[in-house]
Amino acid sequence: MITFLIVFYLFVPILIIILTQRSRLAAKIGGIIIAYAIGLLIGHSGLFPDGSATFHNLVNNSIGKITTDKLNQMRSSGIITDSDIKLYQIRKLQDNIMSLAVLLAIPLLLFSCNARSWFRMAGKTFMALISGIIAVLVVVILGFVLFKNSIPDAWKVAGMLVGVYTGGTPNLAALKMMLDVTPDLYIMTHTYDTIISAFFIFFLISFGKVVFGSFLPAYPFKDGAYEDFTVHPEGNYTGIFERKVFLQLLFAIGAALLVVGLSVFLSIIITGEMNIVIIILSLTTLGILASLIPRINRIEKTFEAGMYFILIFGIAVASMANFRQLIHISGSLFYYITLAVMGSLLLHAFLSWLFKVDADTLIIAHTALICSPPFVPMVAGALRNREVVIAGLTIGIIGYAVGNYLGYTLAIILRNFL
Numbered sequence: 001m002i003t004f005l006i007v008f009y010l011f012v013p014i015l016i017i018i019l020t021q022r023s024r025l026a027a028k029i030g031g032i033i034i035a036y037a038i039g040l041l042i043g044h045s046g047l048f049p050d051g052s053a054t055f056h057n058l059v060n061n062s063i064g065k066i067t068t069d070k071l072n073q074m075r076s077s078g079i080i081t082d083s084d085i086k087l088y089q090i091r092k093l094q095d096n097i098m099s100l101a102v103l104l105a106i107p108l109l110l111f112s113c114n115a116r117s118w119f120r121m122a123g124k125t126f127m128a129l130i131s132g133i134i135a136v137l138v139v140v141i142l143g144f145v146l147f148k149n150s151i152p153d154a155w156k157v158a159g160m161l162v163g164v165y166t167g168g169t170p171n172l173a174a175l176k177m178m179l180d181v182t183p184d185l186y187i188m189t190h191t192y193d194t195i196i197s198a199f200f201i202f203f204l205i206s207f208g209k210v211v212f213g214s215f216l217p218a219y220p221f222k223d224g225a226y227e228d229f230t231v232h233p234e235g236n237y238t239g240i241f242e243r244k245v246f247l248q249l250l251f252a253i254g255a256a257l258l259v260v261g262l263s264v265f266l267s268i269i270i271t272g273e274m275n276i277v278i279i280i281l282s283l284t285t286l287g288i289l290a291s292l293i294p295r296i297n298r299i300e301k302t303f304e305a306g307m308y309f310i311l312i313f314g315i316a317v318a319s320m321a322n323f324r325q326l327i328h329i330s331g332s333l334f335y336y337i338t339l340a341v342m343g344s345l346l347l348h349a350f351l352s353w354l355f356k357v358d359a360d361t362l363i364i365a366h367t368a369l370i371c372s373p374p375f376v377p378m379v380a381g382a383l384r385n386r387e388v389v390i391a392g393l394t395i396g397i398i399g400y401a402v403g404n405y406l407g408y409t410l411a412i413i414l415r416n417f418l
Contacts, residue, residue, distance in 0.1 A: 001047075001086075002093055009097050012038060013311035017237055032169055033194060035311045036187060039318025048090055048319075049083040094316045099276075101313040102173050103263075103283060106404075107256040108306035109170050110287030111296050113397040124357050125391040128365035129398060131351035132344075136165045136369060137410065139343040143336045144414055150332040155418075156181050157333065159411025160189055161340045167403025168372030168396070170306065173313050174284075175407045178277050183320040192337045197371055200341050204363050205382040212359040216352055219360035219385055240301045252299045259286045277408060284404050341370055364388040368396035 016034050019026045026034065071088055074080045140161050148154040156179040163171035169190070176186045239245055263282035267275045291297050345366055352362040360383050367379045373396030380389045 002089065005090065005093055006097075008042070009312050009316055012315060013308055016311055017308065021237055030194070031307070031311055032190075032314050035314035036191070036318040039315040040187075040321060042315075043319035043321060049087040051084050051087040052080055091320065094320050098173075098313050098316045099177065101309040101316070102170070102177060103260045103279070104253070104256050105170055105306040105309035105313070106174060106280065106283045107259040107287035107290065108252060108302045108309065109400060110284065111252055111255070111291050111299065111302040113288070113291045113297075113401065116292065122391070124361055125365070125395065127355050128352065128357050128361045128391075129395045131355065131357070132348050132365050132369045132395070133166055133399075133402075133406070135344040135348040135351060136162060136340070137406070139347055140165070140340050140410070141414070141418075142343070143339045144418065146339075147332045147336045148414075148418070151336060153181070153185060154336075155411050155414040157185070157189060157336065158414050159407040160186070161193075161337065161407075162410050163403040163407030164190075164193060165340060165344065165370050166406055167399040167401075170310055170400065171403030171407060173310060173317075174280050174404050175411070176317070178280055178404070178408050179411055183317050187318055187321045188333060189337065192334050193341075196334075196338050196341050200345070200370060201367070201375065201379070204367060204379055208363045209359060209383055212349055212352075212362055216349070216359040216362060217356055219358045219388070221385070221387065237301070237304050240304060245300050248299045249301055249305055252296065252302045253305065255290060255296055259283060259290060262286060280404055281408070284401060288401050344370070360385050360388050361391060364392035365395050368392045369399055372396055372399070 013031075013035065016026075016031045016038075019034070020029075020031045021027070068088075071080065071085060075082065075085055140158050143161075144154055144158045151157055159179050160172050160175045160181065163175040172186075172190060172193075175181070181189075240249070260279075260283065263279045263286060264274055266282045267273070267278040270278055348366050349362060351357075352359075363383060364376060364380060368376050373393045376389055376392035376396060380386050380392065
């Protein structure tokens with residue numbers, strides 16, 4: 001069973017990637033959603049033991065907090081069964097795969113960013129970035145105050161929302177680990193996010209320019225050519241297995257492993273143990289610093305390699321979720337996420353009006369924050385303004401970099417002070 005699961009988690013994401021690259025329908029659904037669906041199916045297929053109520057109460061969705069010796073003692077005492085031990089081994093494997101996938105994904109995603117370009121952003125682009133982050137923070141805090149009594153672990157949800165709405169799915173996955181979010185709550189949060197974000201994109205593409213253009217300045221077009229971008233929401237894997245590209249990518253993965261090792265070492269030096277918060281924040285920082293090295297920054301397909309590991313994470317975490325629990329989560333979570341997406345857009349529009357940011361820059365900036373950089377070219381095409389693509393991608397990449405810091409910091413503040 002363990003060998004089968006390792007092969008399954010490693011190779012099914014490859015099949016998902018092939019499917020999304022060859023099928024328009026699969027590309028529209030998205031590899032992450034397909035990964036979640038496959039994970040939920042295998043998790044409820046009867047392949048895994050159900051486990052006793054005692055076992056589930058004991059681990060409480062945090063498999064890393066229990067030891068094999070303790071379980072063996074409980075089995076000897078008749079408190080748990082052999083089936084529980086088997087489920088523990090499976091859950092331990094899933095937990096390790098999720099952790100390793102996220103830890104490798106973060107530096108690979110950041111290797112492709114160009115931190116030097118962040119300091120050369122145009123004034124309006126920088127203002128759109130800062131006002132957008134402020135809008136997300138303010139509305140997420142407001143939502144926490146409104147829904148904290150009706151959503152279990154609302155402070156954790158708030159942290160994840162800030163991470164995903166300043167960065168993207170990799171930040172959501174990282175914060176799930178940093179805040180010890182249960183698989184059920186994580187899956188439902190991302191499911192609602194996906195549904196609401198789809199309506200968000202539809203609104204921006206269909207009516208956004210008309211609505212926001214009615215009170216914001218027009219975009220100041222410049223003469224000259226712009227670079228064209230092909231839209232691949234989760235990366236363009238074409239040519240990834242060409243010998244030259246693949247060998248360079250192996251080097252990048254080796255660099256990512258080195259970054260992971262250094263982050264673990266720093267955590268042990270600072271705290272005396274492998275603290276996941278220290279590790280992920282160190283990963284983020286070292287990943288940004290590594291992107292400043294031209295030899296690493298110029299490697300092709302590091303973003304796509306990072307998304308491959310995120311797909312592994314998606315299948316693993318979904319296979320741990322309990323669908324019976326998913327359908328009983330309060331509707332307040334749906335309202336909270338709706339408020340975070342649409343409320344932050346309205347506040348961002350108001351701040352853009354105050355600082356005279358044009359409509360196109362507002363739309364592309366909020367797209368980059370809410371839906372992540374891969375959606376920027378699609379929205380830019382709908383705006384018929386490819387000049388904003390570079391600004392949108394820059395904002396989105398910065399969001400990837402700061403999302404973990406902002407999400408974790410806000411979650412801890414909300415837990416302790418509100």
